[in-house]
Amino acid sequence: MKNLQNHQSGSADINNPVVSARGFFRRNNLFRTIFGIFSLSGIMFTFQACYGTPQDFGLDLLVQGKVVSGSTKEGIQGIKVSVPSNGQYTETASDGTFMLYTERQPEYRISVTDTDGALNGVYQAKDTVITVPETIESIDLRIELN
Amino acid sequence: MSAGLTVKQRILLNTFRRFRKNESALHPLRYLFWECTLRCNLSCLHCGSDCLTNSSIPDMPAEDFLGTTARIAKVHPPANITVVLTGGEPLLRKDLAEIGFRLREQGFRWSMVTNGYALTPDRLNQLVNAGLGAVTVSLDGLSDDHNWLRNNPDSHRRALEAIRLVARQGRLNSDVVTCVNKRTIHHLEGIQNELAETGIRNWRLFTISPIGRAANEPELQLDGEELKKLMHFIRENRKNREVPEASFSCEAYIGPYEGVAREGFFFCRAGVHIGSILADGSISACPNIDRTLVQGNIYQDDFNDVWEKQFRPFRNRSWNRIHECSICSEYKFCEGGGLHEWDYGNLRLRRCHFNKIVTGEP
Numbered sequence: 137m138k139n140l141q142n143h144q145s146g147s148a149d150i151n152n153p154v155v156s157a158r159g160f161f162r163r164n165n166l167f168r169t170i171f172g173i174f175s176l177s178g179i180m181f182t183f184q185a186c187y188g189t190p191q192d193f194g195l196d197l198l199v200q201g202k203v204v205s206g207s208t209k210e211g212i213q214g215i216k217v218s219v220p221s222n223g224q225y226t227e228t229a230s231d232g233t234f235m236l237y238t239e240r241q242p243e244y245r246i247s248v249t250d251t252d253g254a255l256n257g258v259y260q261a262k263d264t265v266i267t268v269p270e271t272i273e274s275i276d277l278r279i280e281l282n
Numbered sequence: 283m284s285a286g287l288t289v290k291q292r293i294l295l296n297t298f299r300r301f302r303k304n305e306s307a308l309h310p311l312r313y314l315f316w317e318c319t320l321r322c323n324l325s326c327l328h329c330g331s332d333c334l335t336n337s338s339i340p341d342m343p344a345e346d347f348l349g350t351t352a353r354i355a356k357v358h359p360p361a362n363i364t365v366v367l368t369g370g371e372p373l374l375r376k377d378l379a380e381i382g383f384r385l386r387e388q389g390f391r392w393s394m395v396t397n398g399y400a401l402t403p404d405r406l407n408q409l410v411n412a413g414l415g416a417v418t419v420s421l422d423g424l425s426d427d428h429n430w431l432r433n434n435p436d437s438h439r440r441a442l443e444a445i446r447l448v449a450r451q452g453r454l455n456s457d458v459v460t461c462v463n464k465r466t467i468h469h470l471e472g473i474q475n476e477l478a479e480t481g482i483r484n485w486r487l488f489t490i491s492p493i494g495r496a497a498n499e500p501e502l503q504l505d506g507e508e509l510k511k512l513m514h515f516i517r518e519n520r521k522n523r524e525v526p527e528a529s530f531s532c533e534a535y536i537g538p539y540e541g542v543a544r545e546g547f548f549f550c551r552a553g554v555h556i557g558s559i560l561a562d563g564s565i566s567a568c569p570n571i572d573r574t575l576v577q578g579n580i581y582q583d584d585f586n587d588v589w590e591k592q593f594r595p596f597r598n599r600s601w602n603r604i605h606e607c608s609i610c611s612e613y614k615f616c617e618g619g620g621l622h623e624w625d626y627g628n629l630r631l632r633r634c635h636f637n638k639i640v641t642g643e644p
Contacts, residue, residue, distance in 0.1 A: 186531050194415050
């Protein structure tokens, strides 16, 4: 019903009255598929507005988690969590959690470093290597520091 | 007036017409601009939005925008939509990273158009962490010309530094845009060499629409011969596969250069694939389109309703087959060109690229 209303709003081909809204949309989507196949490059569907950016179809991964103290199991604030392969970094929040999107790779080395001196306790740095299955979009880590 | 199209171009353009008509009927939302601020840290001579250092329109609260995008996501698959933050200068907002995380949480991709002036390595890192996927940076000439146009003696250096940062960030789909004017038309090779050193891969060249502040700056408008020179430069560049790859923007129908000076054919997708939420909540298509074409406001209307039930002048352009367009052989391919070139209130086309290219007239 929604589609019927949309069509009746006048957004469709005004010169060609349509008998059935369902048929109309089926036909238009069929056209779309045909265009898609023949254009091959997908260029018809990939575009950027004049004063806009390229569209984003890049693959990335949400890496999130918590850095905790090995002894107290409490979250640690102010720990630098970084992805050395691309230079991205973030810092843990007051509860030790962190979150960052990063370029998708099959394997990551995540470095965890105490950079604030004695402010939130002193901890040894740690590297964690993770392997990422192709099907997942995010990964949740729990990293203990001593 | 001969359009100068090859037989191949005519066949392809005729096929593309069907695609365009079909897409106008379906109008799937794929691209959503958000004019997230009208504040700007520069005062450019060619600014289309006429933005100010201290805008009288306050920034839209993030929650108002995110509430709207949450409703959009219920109707339009967010994974297919890139939300483009524009301005003003988006980097003047301090809450971009929080907004970015929330957009990703809702399922959207997001990107940003910037003059680069305030982009630092830390800020870019913060934004990429928040799921930023694409960036466009403006560079409008070599040092003197860019600084003149941008009204700031340090803007060229900073823009170039921002471009280097963006180019190094592998996650980002990025490009540089250059607004070509009477000064810069003579320095295109120099600009390209400068860009090549930054590592950026894609370069889009624009002309400047006589709207906003640019309406009062005749030096910013290319005449027919200069426009042809620009087309020729881009064509040769693409033929020689120069890096960064130059292409003409999708701002206008360019007749014999269609499919040559840019990938694909002209299609003004405003209101067909492209919607926008402007600083005051207005719902429109590209932010530089005449504001008399605003279709609603998020503070009074439901965006999804407006997208489905309004936008008629965007999806059926027959209203603009008037004046010179009514007798133009190419109307079927361009449908009056980019909507931002129309003074909708007075039903007047500000300029026609095709006409300039073919006749060489000012």
